[in-house]
Amino acid sequence: MHIGEILARNARMYPDDIALVERIAATKTRIEITWKDFDERANKFSNILMEKGIKKGDKVAHWMQNSIDWLIAYFGIVRTGAWVVPLNFRFIAEEMKYCVDVAEPSVFVFDEEFTDRIGAVKEQLATVRSYICVGKNIPAFAESFHALMEKADVTPLNTPLTFTDPCGLYFTSGTTGQPKPILLTHNNMANACIVENVHHRQTKEDVFILIPPLYHTGAKMHWFGHFIVGSKAVILRGFSPEWVFEAISEEGGTVLWCLVPWVQDILIKLDKGEMKLSDYKIDQWRLLHMGAQPIPPALVKHWRKYFPTMQYDTSFGLSESTGPGCVDLRIGNEHKIGAIGLPGFNWEYKVVDDDGSIVPRGTPGELCVRGNGVMREYYKNPEATAKALKDGWLFTGDMVRVDEDGFIWIVDRKKDVIISGGENIFPAEVEDFLHTLPAVKDVAAIGMPDERLGEIVAVVVDIIPGKTLTEEEILKHCEGLMKYKRPRKIFFGEIPRNPTGKIEKVKLRKKYTGRGEAFKL
Template structure:
């Protein structure tokens, strides 16, 4: 069953109930807009602090989008890209694309014009929806993307090289088009994070999207009364696939623009959110704001908040220990997944396994997991190997890249590129990315282990460990450390703190600086290596 059927079911069963709410803190005046009023102000979709639409309106807008695309010649198997910030318009456009049988292609809002062009060409995109934030970038490449003839603009001030989507869609039928979809039909192309170069195009079938919804609902038990707070960008599988749990239960979702810690807590309180998915930096920021008095929890209604879960990156156990001291009644889950395995939950900790914090968990609903050595043989004795997963959510392929596909898909198993180990209870611990392992003097160093150790220091807000070239050892471990505001810590303090580590794991270089992370919270280690490797070579030559 395609996931569009869930939207149509919700529109029938919960027609006049709120489906989505958008909170935009950048708008100072608090103006509440209901679904009826929303129809009247669509031409200025970003002028309100709070907007909402019902399930009925959501489905009608998706149908209008689908009928517009079909009227312009888009057909089953064509590719339609979305380049928009999170908004009430995002998901109706996404589902409209799916309803035509076309393939939805969400784009990272941080892409440069050149990266946008690269992804549009790689995915053979035929049409593009974009918002006002991207006018300049799209204009820069307009003459270089002749295949993308259909360019639909959503917002105020439609540029000359695009068409005003809202005006066009308003005149189209709100009834669903009669397009037959099967589980095996292609549904969406997502892009890898691109932290090692230009991203790969990841092709998923409708079966994978539906499985993501089932996984999320099975893991976190969403009911019709839950309210899910979604903060990460919708172009990423993690955010949208976690929201799919709300789709399957017909419950309300809140789209919050921005990551200010006070705004997050205010939104949880005002919107009566029960489930919140956070990234590690946001958890740190919330706890820091509570510690320094910027947030007084007594000012908010948070008793309904039942679950906080984290994904997209390794989670320091010390951070969860700290969180549970502040929110002792919260259920907690860690979710591991990749865009290649349709986002959340191919491995997850599980709500009842708080004693195993530090592990990414056990195989998720409908998933199989194994750890393999360099020859692809399963490892069962606790040694470190590469994590492999298998299930209905594994990608079909890297689109237009058979060589890369063959490297990671082996007899239905997806090689994740993550190094892991499994304990005697079957819980999996992420050790590091395969490509991030540092080989220093013949010893394998796993940066995540050192980072977790450093983050347990009360003065440290964040840490990243990278390998830097060394004439004698091949590589050395360098620790980039971001201190908490007002914290005092010297290089000597860090070195003394690291005496608790085995000698070979101790960082040989300490750098105090901010830690760059991408929109999904992953540390941008290639950027750090680029910044510090040349500097390290110069230092060696000077000392040599």
């Protein structure tokens, strides 16, 4: 059963039950749909796409903020047999264009807020022949999503699909700083549903509070554990501790997946007395799941001050493994907080040295995982695929050790990725961007520890002798980067490089952050 069939099954079994709720903080708006409504609207969008010539194996770009319509469009696309191409809503126009050039979609569905960004490069998007805009202010080059939906046929397409068929092209940052396209299949998605449900024991009675962006494999795959059993999900637009607790209280929320900064914001409010737990109905809330970056043990201990009996879990994953779950701490293993956990359900692992040989327990090595969640390939990149996939094993690029109880601990990041607020930032992208400043001789980007975000971007800049460059000029220049990628700390000095020309980032980290490893819990 592929995910489109799971939606149809839920509509048959629970037609009048609420499937999705959308709560918009800015307008205090609440929208809900039943499983029957959800299924029929997905059918409508799939028929709209088929009328536009979309067929199995085509691609549809999908650039939207979290919403009910996000998921309607998603399921409408996969039911045609096309590949959905979810795009990061933080992309600037050129980043979006890069992804569209690689994916070559025929249709582009987008929220109205992205109209200007699309318009800036529209004439260069050679493969896109049709634009569909979600919202009220529809540009001249697009058709209205809602107008099309009003008159669309609700009949199911019943496109023949197999588990091995691709269904999504997800972009993640590559080692060069450019996003890499990851091809995922219907089998990957079905496996994510099962793994997530096994790990977190969701039932029909659970209510999931969904905050992180759906273009991430993480948010969607955590929801899949609820989706497979037909339980309600609440999509929150906007974040504040009060908004989250209000949703949990009013919607009967039982499971919350949160990033570290959001948990810290909640705790700050509680510590200051700006929020009181007694003002909310939260007795039913059973599980806090934190992820997307290393979890400080002190944070969980702090959480326990207010929620002593609540279940807790964290998991590890990457887009190449269809998001989280290839390693999972498991509920009940708080004595091992700091570890990323045990192999996920139906996953196996090994830890190897640079030669691919398995290392003894306790010895650091590269984590490799194998299971039904492993991607098919890096699309159009056979060299990167061959490097990452060997005999069914996914080489993650993360250095780990395994303790005496079999729990896996990350000890370093082989690829020097900076994780800030759950977002992966590749130093090379920041470095290449700063190298466009005429006064820059050399530059290096490193992660600096940050209590709230896990890490922030710090840069060390070496200026060409005789030229000048100020911190203010660098910050102004970096407005061309997505906000979370912009440097928060700027240092000036020489960049150490080894004889082969590679930046010696261990030396830089020791000098500017007091640590040699990429990060340490």
